[in-house]
Structures are given as structure tokens and as C-alpha cells.
Amino acid sequence: MALLNGRIALVTGANGGIGQYYIQGLQAAGVSRIYAGARNPDSLQAIAATDPNRIIPIALDITDDASVQAAAETYRDVDLLINNAGVGFNQRLIPGISFDKIRSEIEVNYLGTVRMCLAFAPVLKANGGGAIVNMLTILAKVNFPLNASYSASKAAALLATQGIRAELASQGTLVVGVMPGTVNTGMSKDFPPPKVDPEEVVRVALQAVVDGVEDVYPGEQAQEMQAQLLQDPKALEKAMAAILAG
Template sequence: MKIAGITAFVTGANGDIGQYYIEALRDLGAARIYAAARKTSALQDIVAGDRDRIIPIALDITDESSVKAAVKECQEVSLLVNNAGIGLRQGFISPQDLSAARGEMEVNYFGTLNMCRAFAPILKNNGGGAIVNMISILGRVNFPFNASYGASKAAAFLMTQGIRAELAAQNTLVVGVLPGTVDTPGSHDFPPPKVSPQAVAREALQGVIDGVEDVYPGEQAKEMEAQLRSEPKALEKAMGAMLSK
């Protein structure tokens, strides 16, 4: 799929990775980019970079009425980038309640599903297009420091596979993006190697251009994906052992 000349829609556009999706889409020649966030005030600096092409949209992906309102405004979209997400660094047993786990699932799984369901008919009407779902390598192997986040991303990973199958007949490419640790303020306490958010956005969009269904940006994600194919149990044990260090 070509990026030049298309209309794209990016959720979580004000986030640590979202702003770089906007930048990469501009560099690749997207004709219009809808930048979505809960509050459009958070998008002022991003929109200022190119007011002719970047359109701010207020959106809560967990609110179906908000999603429907966004869809109504954006009928020409042919690329949906589901970047919005949260990670609350909680385990499964140690938290006092399930609020973090429920919140992560609500945004990372159900919110992303809301967007895919809402935009699938739009993409079909525009020739098929593509969906990019930001997942995480932690959706394939759990990291106990961020356990319930990983579970929500695992749900998103399987959802991406299922949506890919359902939308194949309408010629919609569905890309899952599974980076390792991304070099953002939120990962300050995590050890290297880290992949830059710019590289994540660029590799993801290159996946769209090349028709690659699963993208693993950065050295860490690529190495872990290889371990998952060759020594999955060893990787699981290594990730679990970090809890006791």
C-alpha cells in the first residue's frame, strides 16, 4: 500500500509514539492526517507543524459514541493507526484489586477493537486500505513487572489475527506492531537495548508499504521473536526470573 496521497487516522496522537507516526506519515506524503486524542488541546503543537494536513480530533476509544462521532467526520480514511494504549506496571496477584488490569484491557483490547469495528466499513468503501495495531512483544511473552499490560496486549495480538482473517475478503491489510522496550519517558527505569519511537513508527509504516503483517521494530524485539520460535520456554523463564532480581 502506498502512503503518499492517502488519508490516515492516528489514535493516541499526542503520545510518546503517536507524534512520530504523524511525523512519519507527513514525510511519506500522506495527504491528510487525522490526529486523535482525548483532548484536542493536547494536539496543539502537533497540529502547528502542518495545519493544512493535520486535523485534530477529540476521541475516547473506550467510548463507542465518541468513536462513532469520529467515524462520521472521517469517511475518506484508508489507513487506521491504533496507537492509543496504557501500561500501569502491575502484576496479577500483587495488586490490591483488578482496576489496573481492567483499565488496560478496556483501552488496549476493547478500545482497539472499537476502532477496528468502526473503521472496517470505511476502509472497505475506500478500496480496502490498512489497519496498524500497536501491540508489544509482551503480548507474546509475559513480563511480571508489567504483567496485566502484557495480557491485554496478548488479547490485542490474537484480535489482530482474527480481524486480519475477517477483513481479508475486503482487501484490508492488518499489521501488528510488536516492539520491545521503546525509548520513551515511561521506560526510563528499564535497561537497554531500547528502540527509538521514531524507528517504531517508520518500521510500522514500512510494513504497510511492503505488506508485512507482523512487524518487530528494534533489535530487542527481533531477538525475542527469534527466541519465541526456538526456545519459548527458556525466554519465559528468563523474563520471570527478573522479578526476583
């Protein structure tokens, strides 16, 4: 990934299930500096200690306007923004619905991602355009009823990604949407296989930045579902809905 060598990255949700793998992948790709964002930067001390000259833990709450603006004003050398932070509560939309959890998913997965893109767009422009990587999911394209509100929040993030991509094209900013299926992290421990390893998700996402690819589908499950969506989206919707009957 020679084109990543020397770049300066910021990763949100760096202490999450995939975040640590992004940090490792960026290290291996030769990135010069990695700002590792989390609400509690102390949670990143262990991974920062592995490469203290390159990994800089930063306090960042993507649901807070002031926190995001402060980051954009402070870390003005960023040319690769990875919006990895996300939450999901595995809840259906009808029985036992929690609107607090819906709001949290929307605040983080949708509004937080948009907030970061808007704040860092001028930074990326000043640094030659750069790239944004938005961690989405194939469930942004078809609802999984057992995790329905999460799917909806990611669908909003997907359409926002497309809109932001159009807006930032003129400044030369690549905007990548990453849509894996089930990723083998703690969040999906109760879900059956197939699962894609987080290392593979990161590899595909970073390769997309190198190759200038806008949408990628890491893992066999995501690729098969994308093919189904292109061939017969209603059939896939019905197959996902049938899970409730099971």
C-alpha cells in the same frame, strides 16, 4: 514510501509517546491528511500548528462507543487507521494488584483497539480496503511479570488482530501487528536498555504497510525475543519469570 503518498490517515493516541512520531512519519511519507485523535484535542495544537493544512486534531475516546462511532461517521475518507493509543501501569498480577488499572489496560489496549477496527472496517472497505496498524508489543507473546497485566491486555489485542485480519482479508484490508520491545519513551524511562527509538518503530510500521507485511518486530530486542520464541518459548518464559527472583 511512495505508496503512502496521498493517503488519508487517522492516528489514535496522537498526543502520546509514539503518537507524535507517527504524525511526523506520515508527514514525511506524503500522506494528504492526518486526523490526530486524542481525548483532549487541545493537547495537539502545537503539533497541528506545524502543518495545519494536513494535521487535523479530533476529539476521540476509544473507550467510548459513541465517540468512536461519531469519528467513523465523520471521517469517511480514512484509508489508513493507526491504533496507537495504549496505557500501561507496570504492575504485577499478585502483590498490590489494582483491578481498576487492569480494567483500564483492557479497555484501552484491547477493547479500544477492537472498537476502532470494527467501526472503521466499513470505511476502509468503501475506500478500497486500506490498512490498519495495531501497536502491540513483543510482550503480547511472552509475559513480563513486572508489567504482567499490560502484557495480558496486549496478548488479547494480538489475538484480536489476527482475528480481525482474517475477517477483513476478503475486503482487501491489510492488518499489521507492530511488536517492538522496550521503546525509548517516557513510559519506559525506568527500564534498562536496549531500547528502540520511536522513530524506528514508526519507520518499520509504515514500511510494513508499503510492503504488505502483517507482523513486524522493530528493534534488536524484539527481533531477538521473537527468535527465542520460535526456538524455545518455554526458556524465554522462564527467563522472564526469573526477573522476579532477581
